[in-house]
Amino acid sequence: MNLFNSALGRNITLMHPKYFIISGFIGIPHIKYYYVCLFFSYVVTVLGNTIVMALIILDHNLRTPKYVVVFNLALVDVLGSSSVVPKLLDIILFNHRNIAFNDCMTLLFFCYTCFSMQTLNLAALAYDRLVAIIFPLHYVVQVTHRFMLSLIAFSWLFTVTIILTAVGLLTRLSFCNSVVINSYYCDHGQIYQLACNDNSPSVVITFLFVLLYIWLPFVFIVFSYLYIGYALSKVATAVERVKALKTCSGHLSLVGIYFIPALVLSTFGGKMHPNARIINLSLNAIFPAMLNPIIYVLQTQEIKESLKKLFKNRIQPTIKVRKV
Structure with missing residues (x-):
């Protein structure tokens, strides 16, 4: 934070509230049914992604560069959901809408870091498919464990730097009016709009965030598959x-469920009714992470084979013991 202090001047007096108030889902009809759905989705998210990570660790056939990225995607799905849902359930069940300033900044950091890593992981998987289909003879050389691990490590480092900068800029804002965040979590855009001093740096970094973590990965994925389709039409x-x-x-299924809601919110979020925006934000944060392991189990042959092998190895010793 010293960097921000020196850049903005040492004599600035900042007014930070002791806590923010998260408005949550106030005024939305039949919301109690959504709470049940939310809790169920969180349980499925944690269990499903944990199973996927366990399979990748236990099955040597899944220790390929592609599944290094799949493992990281499952990990950030669990971390992202766990950073949002417990606080949300605390708000819902116990009406604890207050959150301390520092806790809010921490929650914001984890939420945005995990979302950012989700989109970068999907872009990395698009690169994996591009090389595997278009340049199969070069795949083993170009897409190695070292390359994928380096790519993931760089993505984490770059993302953490960007999100820490966004959080640092928020700490340089004064909040002398409302402290009510019109969202279901510590929403970056909703927070800097509450400031009573210049919030233009936060506006700029929001623009960069949308560009770097939504539009650029999405455009890369689209062009990757357009190139794959064009190349296959010529030779296959x-x-x-x-x-x-x-x-x-x-x-492709994951790209749709991750990016389409994010693109709609980033483009039309400002024109939505606040309650509609909150519902769409929460769906975008919870359901893609829940569907990720389901899609990989149902549509990926290697995962299905690994599951069958695991159950077979577990059932056979039980049968032998009963026979004895």
């Missing part, structure tokens, strides 16, 4: 094209 038969695209079905 219809059966080969279907077979190649079938290996991408799980990833």
Whole structure:
């Protein structure tokens, strides 16, 4: 924080509230049913993604560069959901809408870091599919464990730096009016709009965040698949094209459920009714993370084979013991 102090001057007096008030889902009809759905989704998210991570660790056949990224995606899904849902359930069940300033900044950091890593992981998986389908002979050389681990490590470092900068800029704002955050969590945009001093640096970093973590990964993924489709149309038969695209079905499904709501919110969020925006934000934060393991289990042959092998190894010793 010393960097921000020196940049903005040492004599500035900042007014930080002791706490913010998260308005949550006030005024939304039949919201109690949504709470049950939210809790169920969180349980499925944690269990499903934990199973996917366990399979990747236990099955040597899944220790490939592609599944290094899948493991990281499952990890950030669990971390992201765990940073949002427990506080949200605390608000809902016990009406604890107050959150201390520092706790709010911490919650914001984890939420935005995990969301950012989700989109970067999907872009990395698009690169994996691009090389595997278009340049299969170069795949083993270009897409290695070292390359994927380096890519993930750089993504974490870059993302943490960006989000820490965003949080640091928020700490340089004064809040002398309202402390009510019109969202279900510590929403970056809603917080800096409450400031009574210049919030233009936070506006700029919001623009950069949307560009770097929503539009650029999405454009890269779209162009990757357009190139894959164009290349396959030139050299492959219809059966080969279907077979190649079938290996991408799980990833394409994830791209849709992660990016479409994010693109709608980033483009039209300001024009939505506050309650509609809150519902859409919460759905975007919870349901993609829940559907990720389901999609990979149902649409990825390697995962299905690994599950069958795991259950087979568990059931056979039990049967032998009963026979004895």
